[in-house]
Amino acid sequence: MDDEAAEIELLEQNLNKTREISQRMTSILSSFDTRLVKLEKSILPLYNSTQLLTKRATNIESALQKIDEVASNQEGIAAEEALILRGPQPSQLGVYKEALERLNASIAFKASDRDSRDTARLVETGAKKLAQLYTKLVAEGSSGTPPTGIDITSSPFPPELLPTLTPLVAFLRTLPVPATYPSHPAAPAILTTLKEAQRGYADMRGNWIKKCLESQARWIVERAETVDGVVAGKEFGKWVDSILNVAEEEYQLLNDLAPLPSSSLLSSTYNTLLTPVLGLFSSTLSSLTSLIKRSLHKYTFLALSSYAALLASQSRWDDILIRRAGRKDKDNDFREGMHSLRAVCLRSFPEFIVDIKSAGLGPGKGGELSTGLADFTISTVQYMERIPDVRDAVGSALLTLGDGNWKMGDGMAVGKGSKLGDGDQQIILEHFTYDVVNTVVSSLTTLSRTQKRPAFGSIFLLNNISYLRTRLLESDVDIRSLLSKPTTEILNSNFRTAKAAYFDLNFSPLLQALAEEKGSSGGKAATKERFTRFFDLFEEVKERHRMAKVLEEDRDVREQLCEEVVKLVVPSLQRFTQRNREKEFSKNPSKYIKMSAEEVENQIRSFYS
CATH class of the missing domain: 1.20.5 (Single alpha-helices involved in coiled-coils or other helix-helix interfaces)
Incomplete structure (x- = not known):
């Protein structure tokens, strides 16, 4: 416890x-x-x-x-700004290009609007500097001494400039413009700059082309007054070809060197480039047309040859200088000039017919007509010989004029004939040449009848009809293709008629002097009178042929005519002489028989030697 x-x-x-x-x-x-x-x-x-x-x-x-x-x-921008403001150097174009590309990249990625605007202004400045270099190079390539000669095929651009210019153009095409960079602050201003540079290119190249071609144009107009019309017209045609060749080359160059290569801007630029050239063409053609109008008779074939040259170039001109430039027909200087020249050509045909008719009215102030070739006969042959050189132009112009309308002086109803169109050039050429030949023959016949001495009139008619026939039917020039069968028949028929009239008026009286009249006793006195009459008439014929050469222009026809005269006169004289010698009509026959038949034959042959 x-x-x-x-x-x-x-x-x-x-x-x-x-x-x-x-x-x-x-x-x-x-x-x-x-x-x-x-x-x-x-x-x-x-x-x-x-x-x-x-x-x-x-x-x-x-x-x-x-x-x-x-x-x-700021240090980087300051350095690039200094580079941009200094401008591109041809040998350091790559450095300049890289600087602008960096500035464009900074605009694309920066958030600050203020910085972007400042950079954009710098890019715009760089674009202007590049455009200035471009313009400077184009100006260098469009100056100097132009080429000379009749056959100009190009307006050269110095090849040593292309290694610098080509990469420059390639970079200019990459610069921001509204179509490709709509949000770029400098795009509108850069587009304006490039347009101005391209317009400057067109102005400089256009004036350079004009400078290359204008000396040749002056030379052609000056020569047209002194050289053959067909030759001058062909030279004008070569010059038109030069314009076409140069324009085509320039179009390719523009495609390579235009900073703005869109089709619409190329057409507009090409149109601007061609303006000085088209002005030169119009003024040159106008000068030629004015020259022709001053004396249409003299310059007819200059008009026709020039018109032929324009016809040959029309389709190529429309393609190169009209469609590519976006021009409209109402602005077609070529067509306007060609229509003006064609109007002159159309005038030439009825005026030519009228001139021939007027020549048949009489010798005029000169008094009695000579037995030689009439001026209008020679000019008609020359006219016909030149037609093959300008065949297409003549055919086209005649179709425009209308079949038969060249005979206005006859008071005929114009334009009432059958209508001919494309493809009928041969028909209308045959109709025209028929009327020309028929008019010449009529005028020659009228003139021969106005002679106070009909025998001389017969020689005049024979000389002219033979010359006309031979030169037209046997010419080395291709005239036969222009002559219809009726035209050939007119020439042959009138030659036979003229020859018959020549025989009738010059040698028929000789034969009549030897002929025994019906119901006459034919006594010695009559025989003496016939011999006397024959040799008196023969002396007249001899003197007439001494004064008037027969068929001097045609040896073959002249020799043939000589043989016909000999066969006509000499056998009759031989028979008459032989028949009357046997009758011993006179104790002194030599008093009446002044020449033997052989001597008469030799005399006749001397008429035509």
């Missing part, structure tokens, strides 16, 4: 100690908590201040980094 009480008392003591310790710990913890609260109240303002300072320090660090970055960028 005592032991248990002792243990209980010991436990109570330990419990009291534990309670005391717990109270002490509670007191200590309460005191510590109070102190912690006080400490927290003391530290909180410091903590708040420290947090603010840390944030400020972070902001300051960020600001310093940004300042460093901006400073670095």
